[in-house]
Amino acid sequence: MSINIQTDFKTVGTRPIRPDGPDKVTGRAKYGADLNLSGMLYGHIVRSPHAHAVIKSIDFSAALAMPGVVATMSAEDLPEPGDRILPGAEIEMKLKDISPIIMARGKVLFHSQAVAAVAATSESLAAEAAKRVVVEYEVLPHVLDVHAAMADDAPLVHDDVFTQGIDPAPTRPSNLSADFEMAKGDIEAGFAEADLVIERTYNVPMCHQGYIEPHACVARSDENGKIEIWCCTQGPFMVRNMTAEITGIDLGKIKVTASEIGGGFGGKTTVYVEPVATILACKSGRPVKIVMSRDEVFRASGPVSSAETQVKIGAKKDGTLTAIKTDILMDSGAFSSSPILPATMFAAACYRCDNMHSRGREVLTNKPKAWAYRAPGAPQSIMAVECAVNELAQGLGIDPIDFRLLNAVEEGDVPLFGVPFQSIGLKQSLEAAKNHPNYQAALEQNQGRGVAAAFWINAGLQSSATIHVAEDGSLNVLTGNPDIGGSRASMAMLAAEVLGIPVETVRPSVVDTDSVGYCDTTGGSRTTLATGSAVMKAAGMLREELKHRAAAIWNVDIKEVEWYDGMAVVHSGIGIDELRDELRAGTAGRNPEKVLTMAELAAQAGATGGPLTASASVHAHSAQPSFAVNICDVQVDRDTGKVDILRYTCVQDAGKAVHPAYVEGQMQGGAVQGIGWALNEEYLFNDQGVLENAGFLDYRIPVASDLPMIDTVIVEVPNPLHPFGVRGVGEVPICPPMPAVATAVNRAAGTQLYDLPLSPPKLLAAIEGAGADNEAA
Amino acid sequence: MPLLQYEAPTSLAQARQALAGRSDAKILAGGTDLLVQMRLGLRDPALVVDIKHVPELMEITLGEQGLRLGAAVPGAVVTDHPEIGQLYPGFVEALGLIGSSQIQGRCSAGGNLCNASPAADCVPALIANRATCNIMGPDGERTVAVEAFNTGPASNCLAADEILVSIDLPRPGPRSSDAYLRFIPRTEMDIAVAGAAVALSLDEAGVCIDARVAIGAVAPTALLVPAAADALIGGTLDEDSLNRASAAASEAAAPITDKRGTVEYRKKVVGVLVRRAAGVAKARIEATS
Amino acid sequence: MAKVIFPSDLQAFTGDTAEVEVTSVNYRDLVAELSGRYPALTEEAIRKHALAIDGMIIHNPFLEAFNSDSELVFFAKIAGG
CATH class of the missing domain: 3.30.43.10 (Uridine Diphospho-n-acetylenolpyruvylglucosamine Reductase, domain 2)
Structure with missing residues (x-):
C-alpha cells in the first residue's frame, strides 16, 4: 500500500500564530469551571473513607433537612450495569467496571470512591450537606500491594474476576485479572547464543497525569428530557455515550459541549462527574455544576498503573541482540483497566530480534482505577528494556546509539506484535541524536548521560469535519475534537493547504455533539492524522465544488477550470502554465474572466447553487508508528542525592510536522512529564490505602526552574499512508525520558538504582550503598 | 451553616x-x-x-540597634528593601524562598513564624540572627526569643488573645554575615526536607569569633544548635571544624520519617546544609571586607 | 492464498496455531472461514480484534477486502491516551 506523498507545501510546516493563543493568555478562554447558569446548583460528592467496605446504608435525611439542599443521588439512581458492554467504545469496556466509579454499587473498592452526591444552592452548602450524609459501612480487609494481592489468601477485590489468558480458565476468582504471553523464536536458544546477558528488575511507580485543570462540568435538563452538558473532556462524543450508558438516558437526548481544556494526557478520556451532574440536574430540575478539587482529582480520578518489569536481554560480542524477555506486572487499581496489553506488546518494539518473549500480568488492588496516560503502558515497559539495553551496550563496550543503530527495526521488520513495519524513522532519529552537539558535550565529575529510544503505535479511528465558507470567502472548519495539543492550528493549516488559501482566513472551531459528525476522542495521537484527514477530505470536496461554481460563472466546461493558489483559473485561451506565470508576476491582476478568488466565488454563491459547505468523515486506517530518541545529561549531588538535569535532547520522527512549534511543544512536554515520573512523581499510600500526597506540593511534578531548555530535533520520515506524510506526535514523547534519566543518574552516581522515582533519599542511600560495596571490594 | x-x-x-x-x-x-x-x-x-491594617504590624524600622520588622510585612517588601538584604542576607533569602512571586506579595516573616511549621524557612534564619519576638497581650508587651516561640508543630507560645507585633533582629557586628540553605527535591515551590541557617562573625585573621547555627524541618520546631556553633567558634571554618559542626547538627536533629524524607536522610542532609551554609556565610564576609 | 497471523490470545482458540493460509479475500469471508476451521474461534472473539492488512492497522475491518497474497495480522485493540 502506497500513495503519492506531497512534499512541497505552502502552509504545512510553517509556524503561524496559534488560534487559541490570545484567549488563553488574556484569560478569556472558558474552561470547564467557567460556565455559570442562572438558578444553578452545586454538586458535591460524598467519598468513601475506607479502601474496601460494604455499603450498608446511606441516609440523606440530615442533608436534605438543610435549607438549600435540593437533590441527592447514589448508585440507586443509576441502572444496574449487568454484563453490558459499552457500545461504540474504542476497546471493550464493561459497564460494571465504569458505573461504580461514578457511584459505588454495594461495595467501595478504594478510598475516596464516590458513594453519594448532593446538590445545593452554594458550593459551601453542598460541601456541608455532603458531610451530613450518613453512610454506614462494614469495613472489609483490603489489599494494596500487587504481590500481596496475588497471594492465595488475599482479600478479593472482586469475586467475579477470573484470570484472563490462562488455559484452562481458572475456576477460582482471584485478583490476577490477566496473565498472557507473546513469543517468537526460541528464547532459550537466543540466550544460549548470547555472549552477555543482563537480567534486572525495574519498578515504575503509580503516578498521575497531572493535568492542571481539574474535571468540571455543568449539566442541565429541560422539561422535554433533553440534557445539555458542558465539560472539560478529551471527547464530547465519549461523554455523550458514557453518560447515556451510565445513567440510562437516551443518547439522542444528550448534547455535550466541550470547554477549553487545561490538559488531559489520557486522563480525560472517561467521565467522573458528568453523569452525577446529569442525574442531580434531572432530579432537581435545575442546572448543576460539579468541579472536582485537586484533592479529589488525585484520589478519585484515574491514576497511572505502576509496573514491575523483569527484563532478561542478551547480545553477542558484536552487539547483535539474540534474545529479549520481559515480564511485566501492572497494578490496575480496583478495576481491570491497566494498559498491560500495550506494555507487553511494545516493550521491545524498537529492536530486531529473532527470539522474544513477553509476559504481562494485571493485578487488582484496593486503589483507584488506573486510567490512560500518554502512550498508555509503553513508558513503563520501555523504561525497563531501554535501561537494560544501555547496560548491555556498556557491558559490551559499544556506544549506546551505535548499539541501537545495529539492532534498530526498519521497514519490513516484524515486531513481536506481528504487524510488519512500513517506512519508519527510528534509524534516522538515532542518527540525528548521534549527530547532535549535546551528544558530544563533555561530562564532568558526578555527571552522567543516558540515551533511550522508544516506540508508540498511534491511533486512527473515526472523525468528521464540516467546512462552511462565509460570504467573504473565509472559512469555518468545525470538528468535534477538543484541542489539547494544537489541533485547531493543524485543522486550519490542513484546510488552508488543500485549498491553497492563507491560514489566517480559516477559523477552526471545536463544536458540540449536535453540530458536527461523530468524532472519536482526542487521544491516541490521532487528531491531526484522523480528524485532519476528515478536514482534508472536506476541503478537497469544497475545492471541487468551487471549481464547479467557477465553471458555471464562466459558462465553461469543468475540465477548463483549474484550482491554483486559492483561486479558480480558467484555461480558456491561455495555457495553465502561462496563466500561472502571469499570476506569479501579478500581471493577470484581478481579471474575473480568468481568475475567481474564494471571496468572489463566495459572493456569488447564492446565484450559483447556494451556500458553500462540505462535510466529510473518515475511519482512518493511515495511522503509523512514531519513534523517538532522547539524550539526557544529569549532575548528581553526592551529598544529598539531588539530581539536576543539565541538558536534554528530544529527537522524534513526526512524519511531517504540520505546525513544528506544536510538535516541539509535544516533545518538550513529554520530556518534562517523563523527567517528573523518573525523579519525583509517585503515589504514596499509607497502609490504610489513603493517598498521602494528594496535592501538587507533595506530588512533585517538575517546575520550570527544575529544567534546562529542552532541545528538539524533528525528523521527517513520511508516513507512507498519509498524503502529507503526517504521523501522530502526541504520545511517544513520554516513552523515552524515564530510561534516559535513570541511566544518566546511575552513570553519574555509580549506582544501579532502578526503583523509580529516583528521589533524593533513595538515591543517597544507593550512593552510600555503592560506596560501601566499593570499599568492601 | x-x-x-x-x-x-x-x-x-x-x-x-x-x-x-x-x-x-x-x-x-x-x-x-x-x-x-x-x-x-x-x-x-x-x-x-x-491585622494588615494595624500600622505596627506593617512597619519596618532599621536603626542603630538593628531591624524591627512588623510581623505582617510581606516578604516582597523585605526582599526589595535596599539595606535589609545587606545586613541579613541569609534571613532575606530564607524569607524569599516562601512560595511563588504571588505568595511573596502576601506572606510574612511573622506569619511564617506563627504558623509554626517545623519546616518554616525563615525561622532558622531568625534564630541564627538572635531575633526576638515582641508580643502584645491584654496585660501589655512581652518579649520571647524566636527559638522559644514555637512549642511544637502548629503550636506556638501565643495565648489566644495575644498578637505577635514585630520581630527584632540585632544589628550584626563587623565582619559578620549569615546564610540559609534548605533541601527540597525541586528548585522552588516546595517545603524544606531539611534547612540550616548559619550566622558568623570572623576576626581579621579569619578566625570565627561568634556563630549561631539553627536547623529546621528536622525536629518538632526549628532548633538552635549550640554544639554546632561551638565547633565553628575558634577555628577558621577549616575542614575539621566544619565536620564537627555538621556532625553536631546531625546529632541534634530529631526528625521523623514521612512522605518528604526519612530520619536517616534528614539527619545526614541537615549536616551537609550546615557545612554548606557556613561556607556561604564565610564567603559573604570575605566578599564584603 | 492470504496469510493470517494469530496473536497469542487467539492461539488459545486455534490449538496453538500461529499462522494459517486462507482463501478469503475479504474480512466477512475471513471471519466465516476461520470460525469454520476453528470452532472454538468465535466470530465474537475475532471481532474483538483489529486487523492489520499488509501493515495497515484497521480498527473495524468489517468491509475490508485484501489480496490473495496479503499478510493479515490480528491485533489487540489498544486505547490511546
Whole structure:
C-alpha cells in the first residue's frame, strides 16, 4: 500500500500564530469551571473513607433537612450495569467496571470512591450537606500491594474476576485479572547464543497525569428530557455515550459541549462527574455544576498503573541482540483497566530480534482505577528494556546509539506484535541524536548521560469535519475534537493547504455533539492524522465544488477550470502554465474572466447553487508508528542525592510536522512529564490505602526552574499512508525520558538504582550503598 | 451553616479588643497558610481578625540597634528593601524562598513564624540572627526569643488573645554575615526536607569569633544548635571544624520519617546544609571586607 | 492464498496455531472461514480484534477486502491516551 506523498507545501510546516493563543493568555478562554447558569446548583460528592467496605446504608435525611439542599443521588439512581458492554467504545469496556466509579454499587473498592452526591444552592452548602450524609459501612480487609494481592489468601477485590489468558480458565476468582504471553523464536536458544546477558528488575511507580485543570462540568435538563452538558473532556462524543450508558438516558437526548481544556494526557478520556451532574440536574430540575478539587482529582480520578518489569536481554560480542524477555506486572487499581496489553506488546518494539518473549500480568488492588496516560503502558515497559539495553551496550563496550543503530527495526521488520513495519524513522532519529552537539558535550565529575529510544503505535479511528465558507470567502472548519495539543492550528493549516488559501482566513472551531459528525476522542495521537484527514477530505470536496461554481460563472466546461493558489483559473485561451506565470508576476491582476478568488466565488454563491459547505468523515486506517530518541545529561549531588538535569535532547520522527512549534511543544512536554515520573512523581499510600500526597506540593511534578531548555530535533520520515506524510506526535514523547534519566543518574552516581522515582533519599542511600560495596571490594 | 466573622482592626487596641475573650479566633496576616488550611478543612475559626491594617504590624524600622520588622510585612517588601538584604542576607533569602512571586506579595516573616511549621524557612534564619519576638497581650508587651516561640508543630507560645507585633533582629557586628540553605527535591515551590541557617562573625585573621547555627524541618520546631556553633567558634571554618559542626547538627536533629524524607536522610542532609551554609556565610564576609 | 497471523490470545482458540493460509479475500469471508476451521474461534472473539492488512492497522475491518497474497495480522485493540 502506497500513495503519492506531497512534499512541497505552502502552509504545512510553517509556524503561524496559534488560534487559541490570545484567549488563553488574556484569560478569556472558558474552561470547564467557567460556565455559570442562572438558578444553578452545586454538586458535591460524598467519598468513601475506607479502601474496601460494604455499603450498608446511606441516609440523606440530615442533608436534605438543610435549607438549600435540593437533590441527592447514589448508585440507586443509576441502572444496574449487568454484563453490558459499552457500545461504540474504542476497546471493550464493561459497564460494571465504569458505573461504580461514578457511584459505588454495594461495595467501595478504594478510598475516596464516590458513594453519594448532593446538590445545593452554594458550593459551601453542598460541601456541608455532603458531610451530613450518613453512610454506614462494614469495613472489609483490603489489599494494596500487587504481590500481596496475588497471594492465595488475599482479600478479593472482586469475586467475579477470573484470570484472563490462562488455559484452562481458572475456576477460582482471584485478583490476577490477566496473565498472557507473546513469543517468537526460541528464547532459550537466543540466550544460549548470547555472549552477555543482563537480567534486572525495574519498578515504575503509580503516578498521575497531572493535568492542571481539574474535571468540571455543568449539566442541565429541560422539561422535554433533553440534557445539555458542558465539560472539560478529551471527547464530547465519549461523554455523550458514557453518560447515556451510565445513567440510562437516551443518547439522542444528550448534547455535550466541550470547554477549553487545561490538559488531559489520557486522563480525560472517561467521565467522573458528568453523569452525577446529569442525574442531580434531572432530579432537581435545575442546572448543576460539579468541579472536582485537586484533592479529589488525585484520589478519585484515574491514576497511572505502576509496573514491575523483569527484563532478561542478551547480545553477542558484536552487539547483535539474540534474545529479549520481559515480564511485566501492572497494578490496575480496583478495576481491570491497566494498559498491560500495550506494555507487553511494545516493550521491545524498537529492536530486531529473532527470539522474544513477553509476559504481562494485571493485578487488582484496593486503589483507584488506573486510567490512560500518554502512550498508555509503553513508558513503563520501555523504561525497563531501554535501561537494560544501555547496560548491555556498556557491558559490551559499544556506544549506546551505535548499539541501537545495529539492532534498530526498519521497514519490513516484524515486531513481536506481528504487524510488519512500513517506512519508519527510528534509524534516522538515532542518527540525528548521534549527530547532535549535546551528544558530544563533555561530562564532568558526578555527571552522567543516558540515551533511550522508544516506540508508540498511534491511533486512527473515526472523525468528521464540516467546512462552511462565509460570504467573504473565509472559512469555518468545525470538528468535534477538543484541542489539547494544537489541533485547531493543524485543522486550519490542513484546510488552508488543500485549498491553497492563507491560514489566517480559516477559523477552526471545536463544536458540540449536535453540530458536527461523530468524532472519536482526542487521544491516541490521532487528531491531526484522523480528524485532519476528515478536514482534508472536506476541503478537497469544497475545492471541487468551487471549481464547479467557477465553471458555471464562466459558462465553461469543468475540465477548463483549474484550482491554483486559492483561486479558480480558467484555461480558456491561455495555457495553465502561462496563466500561472502571469499570476506569479501579478500581471493577470484581478481579471474575473480568468481568475475567481474564494471571496468572489463566495459572493456569488447564492446565484450559483447556494451556500458553500462540505462535510466529510473518515475511519482512518493511515495511522503509523512514531519513534523517538532522547539524550539526557544529569549532575548528581553526592551529598544529598539531588539530581539536576543539565541538558536534554528530544529527537522524534513526526512524519511531517504540520505546525513544528506544536510538535516541539509535544516533545518538550513529554520530556518534562517523563523527567517528573523518573525523579519525583509517585503515589504514596499509607497502609490504610489513603493517598498521602494528594496535592501538587507533595506530588512533585517538575517546575520550570527544575529544567534546562529542552532541545528538539524533528525528523521527517513520511508516513507512507498519509498524503502529507503526517504521523501522530502526541504520545511517544513520554516513552523515552524515564530510561534516559535513570541511566544518566546511575552513570553519574555509580549506582544501579532502578526503583523509580529516583528521589533524593533513595538515591543517597544507593550512593552510600555503592560506596560501601566499593570499599568492601 | 456556620458563619465566619471577619474583623479588620486599624489599631493594636482594636485588635486586642477583637480577640478579647475569644478562643475561636484566628489572626489573618497574608493568609497564605490560614486560608489554605481553612480550605482544606484543617482549621475552622469562627472569627478571623485581619491585622494588615494595624500600622505596627506593617512597619519596618532599621536603626542603630538593628531591624524591627512588623510581623505582617510581606516578604516582597523585605526582599526589595535596599539595606535589609545587606545586613541579613541569609534571613532575606530564607524569607524569599516562601512560595511563588504571588505568595511573596502576601506572606510574612511573622506569619511564617506563627504558623509554626517545623519546616518554616525563615525561622532558622531568625534564630541564627538572635531575633526576638515582641508580643502584645491584654496585660501589655512581652518579649520571647524566636527559638522559644514555637512549642511544637502548629503550636506556638501565643495565648489566644495575644498578637505577635514585630520581630527584632540585632544589628550584626563587623565582619559578620549569615546564610540559609534548605533541601527540597525541586528548585522552588516546595517545603524544606531539611534547612540550616548559619550566622558568623570572623576576626581579621579569619578566625570565627561568634556563630549561631539553627536547623529546621528536622525536629518538632526549628532548633538552635549550640554544639554546632561551638565547633565553628575558634577555628577558621577549616575542614575539621566544619565536620564537627555538621556532625553536631546531625546529632541534634530529631526528625521523623514521612512522605518528604526519612530520619536517616534528614539527619545526614541537615549536616551537609550546615557545612554548606557556613561556607556561604564565610564567603559573604570575605566578599564584603 | 492470504496469510493470517494469530496473536497469542487467539492461539488459545486455534490449538496453538500461529499462522494459517486462507482463501478469503475479504474480512466477512475471513471471519466465516476461520470460525469454520476453528470452532472454538468465535466470530465474537475475532471481532474483538483489529486487523492489520499488509501493515495497515484497521480498527473495524468489517468491509475490508485484501489480496490473495496479503499478510493479515490480528491485533489487540489498544486505547490511546
